[in-house]
Amino acid sequence: MLRALEIRDILIIDRLDLEVRPGLNVLTGETGAGKSILLDSLGFVLGWRGRADLVRQGAAQGEVTALFELGAGHPAHAILEEAGLPGGEELILRRVNTTEGRKTAWVNDRRVSGEVLRQLSGVLVELHGQHDDRGLLDARGHRALLDAYGQHAPLLETVAGAWADWRAAQRARQGAAQSLERARAEEEFLRHAAEELLALDPQPGEEPELDRRRRLMQAAERVMGDVRSAGRAMAGEDGAEAALSQAARWLEGAVPALEGLADAPLAALDRAMAELAEAQAGVEACLQALSFDPLELETVEERLFALRGLARKHAVVPEDLPSLAADFQARIDAIDGGAGSLARLEEAEAEAEKRYRAAAATLGDARREAAARLDQAVMAELAPLKMERAVFTTEITAAPPGAEGEDAVAFRVATNPGAPSGALEKIASGGELSRFLLALKVCLTTDSHGLTLIFDEIDRGVGGATADAVGRRLAALAEGEAQVLVVTHSPQVAARGGHHWRVEKRVENGITLSTVTPLAPGDRVDEIARMISGDRVTEEARQAAKALLRA
Structure with a gap:
C-alpha cells in the first residue's frame, strides 16, 4: 500500500511530503485548492497518461516520488522480477518531468520505461470516480472483473489451452486442404512428368559417365592410327622388342670373355624388356577401349541428350533428375492419400472443437453462477446506500469463441423496479452512479491484496443520510490492513476518515501555491x-x- 508521496515543483505545489496510512484517508478542501493535483501527481509517478504541463512555473523540472509497502505475496514482486529490478518490502517509484516535456523514471533507483510503471500501477492503485471510464464503467473489462470475483483462473487456463489446441488443429486442417488443392491443380502435370521421368529412369552419376564415353568415342578414330603405330614400333620384326632381343643375344655371346663386365648391361636390358612388355599391354588396352560399335556412339548421344533435355525442361541439373522423380512421386502419393489425411485432420479438429466447447460451457456455467452471487452481493450493498429500489444485474450473452470463452459480460442497472436496464453510465444519475460504483467495488475488492483504492469525489451528488451511508461503507471497505484514499466534498464522508488532510491554496509573492495539512x-x-x-x-x-x- 501507499506509504508516502513526495511532490516537488508540480503545478502549484512547490514542496509536499504526504504520509499516507492504512485505513480510510480523506482529503478535503475548497474547489480548486489542488486536490486533483495530488491525484495527477500520483498518476504521473505511476506512468498514467495525463496532462503534459506539470512543471511548476519558474522551476526547471518537476519530480514525484511514491513509497509503497509490499507484502510477501504482493503481485508487484513478479513484475519486478520479470523486469530484472531489485525487490524487497519497499518499492520506491520516482519520476521527473522537465519543462521540455522529457520524462525519466526510476524504480528502486533503476531507470525504467513508462510501460514498467504502468504495469506496476495495475497492482498498486485503483482509481474510481464518476468519470472513470478505465475501470468499472468500461464494459470491455466486465468479464475479467466477473472472472476475478468468481476465481475462475483454473477454468480460464483450461479454456485458453483448449482454444490454442483447436486453433492449431484448424490451421493444420486448413494448411493440408490448401496444399491438397494446390497439388490437385497441378496433378495432370505431375503425373505426366513422373511418367516421363520413370520412362527415362535417370541414375545417379549417369550423365557425367555418358559424357566421358561420348568424348572417348568421338576421339577414337582420330587417335586409333597413332596408337596402332605405337604398337608396331614396339613389336614386330623392326620393332623395339626385336632390337632389344638382338642386343641381349650379342651381349650374352660376349659374356665369357668380358669377365662380368656385361652383367649390368644385360640386367638393364631385362628391365627394359619388362617395361616394354607393360607398355605393349597398355597399348593393347587402349586399342580395345577405342574399339566400339559405331551404333554405340549414337545410342550414348541419344541417352545423354535425353537426360540434358529433360533437365532443361524442369530447370534442374541432370544430376538432380533422380531426386526430382522421387519428389514428383511423393507429391502424387500425397494427392492419392490426401483425402484420407485430410479426413483425419478434420476429425482431429472436430475433437479439439468439442473439447473447447465443453471447457467454454463449464466456464460459462461458472460465470452464470458467479453472476448470480455478484448480483445478490451488489443488491445487498445498495440497500444501506439508500438505493433499495434499484436493480443490478450481470448480463451474460453469447460472444464469438476465443481464448476466454464464448461469453460477453456487461453490468446493467435499473434505478427502479420495472424500469428498463442499461449501462451504468447511461442509466444512473451522478449520485446514483457514485453509489452503484461504490457498491460494485466493495463486492469486487474481496481480494485486493495490498491495493490502494482511490475514490475521487465518489460521493458527488449525494448528501444527508445517503452521504452518511457512503461514508460508512467507505470506512468498512478500509477496515483492517486495507487502504482507501478519498477526495471528498461531503462532511458525512470526511467524518468517517481515520486520517484527514486539508488541501488549501495560498499566495506568496504573487505566486499561488497549494499545501496539504494533516488535521x-x-x-x-x-x-x-x-x-x-x-x-x-x-x-x-x-x-x-x-x-x-x-x-
Whole structure:
C-alpha cells in the first residue's frame, strides 16, 4: 500500500511530503485548492497518461516520488522480477518531468520505461470516480472483473489451452486442404512428368559417365592410327622388342670373355624388356577401349541428350533428375492419400472443437453462477446506500469463441423496479452512479491484496443520510490492513476518515501555491464545520461537525 508521496515543483505545489496510512484517508478542501493535483501527481509517478504541463512555473523540472509497502505475496514482486529490478518490502517509484516535456523514471533507483510503471500501477492503485471510464464503467473489462470475483483462473487456463489446441488443429486442417488443392491443380502435370521421368529412369552419376564415353568415342578414330603405330614400333620384326632381343643375344655371346663386365648391361636390358612388355599391354588396352560399335556412339548421344533435355525442361541439373522423380512421386502419393489425411485432420479438429466447447460451457456455467452471487452481493450493498429500489444485474450473452470463452459480460442497472436496464453510465444519475460504483467495488475488492483504492469525489451528488451511508461503507471497505484514499466534498464522508488532510491554496509573492495539512482532532471539527456551513463557520456548524465525528 501507499506509504508516502513526495511532490516537488508540480503545478502549484512547490514542496509536499504526504504520509499516507492504512485505513480510510480523506482529503478535503475548497474547489480548486489542488486536490486533483495530488491525484495527477500520483498518476504521473505511476506512468498514467495525463496532462503534459506539470512543471511548476519558474522551476526547471518537476519530480514525484511514491513509497509503497509490499507484502510477501504482493503481485508487484513478479513484475519486478520479470523486469530484472531489485525487490524487497519497499518499492520506491520516482519520476521527473522537465519543462521540455522529457520524462525519466526510476524504480528502486533503476531507470525504467513508462510501460514498467504502468504495469506496476495495475497492482498498486485503483482509481474510481464518476468519470472513470478505465475501470468499472468500461464494459470491455466486465468479464475479467466477473472472472476475478468468481476465481475462475483454473477454468480460464483450461479454456485458453483448449482454444490454442483447436486453433492449431484448424490451421493444420486448413494448411493440408490448401496444399491438397494446390497439388490437385497441378496433378495432370505431375503425373505426366513422373511418367516421363520413370520412362527415362535417370541414375545417379549417369550423365557425367555418358559424357566421358561420348568424348572417348568421338576421339577414337582420330587417335586409333597413332596408337596402332605405337604398337608396331614396339613389336614386330623392326620393332623395339626385336632390337632389344638382338642386343641381349650379342651381349650374352660376349659374356665369357668380358669377365662380368656385361652383367649390368644385360640386367638393364631385362628391365627394359619388362617395361616394354607393360607398355605393349597398355597399348593393347587402349586399342580395345577405342574399339566400339559405331551404333554405340549414337545410342550414348541419344541417352545423354535425353537426360540434358529433360533437365532443361524442369530447370534442374541432370544430376538432380533422380531426386526430382522421387519428389514428383511423393507429391502424387500425397494427392492419392490426401483425402484420407485430410479426413483425419478434420476429425482431429472436430475433437479439439468439442473439447473447447465443453471447457467454454463449464466456464460459462461458472460465470452464470458467479453472476448470480455478484448480483445478490451488489443488491445487498445498495440497500444501506439508500438505493433499495434499484436493480443490478450481470448480463451474460453469447460472444464469438476465443481464448476466454464464448461469453460477453456487461453490468446493467435499473434505478427502479420495472424500469428498463442499461449501462451504468447511461442509466444512473451522478449520485446514483457514485453509489452503484461504490457498491460494485466493495463486492469486487474481496481480494485486493495490498491495493490502494482511490475514490475521487465518489460521493458527488449525494448528501444527508445517503452521504452518511457512503461514508460508512467507505470506512468498512478500509477496515483492517486495507487502504482507501478519498477526495471528498461531503462532511458525512470526511467524518468517517481515520486520517484527514486539508488541501488549501495560498499566495506568496504573487505566486499561488497549494499545501496539504494533516488535521488534528480539533482542526477536523473546524474543517468539517466549514464543509457544512461554507466560508463562515458557525457554532451550530461546529456542533454538527462534532456530532458527525461522534456518530
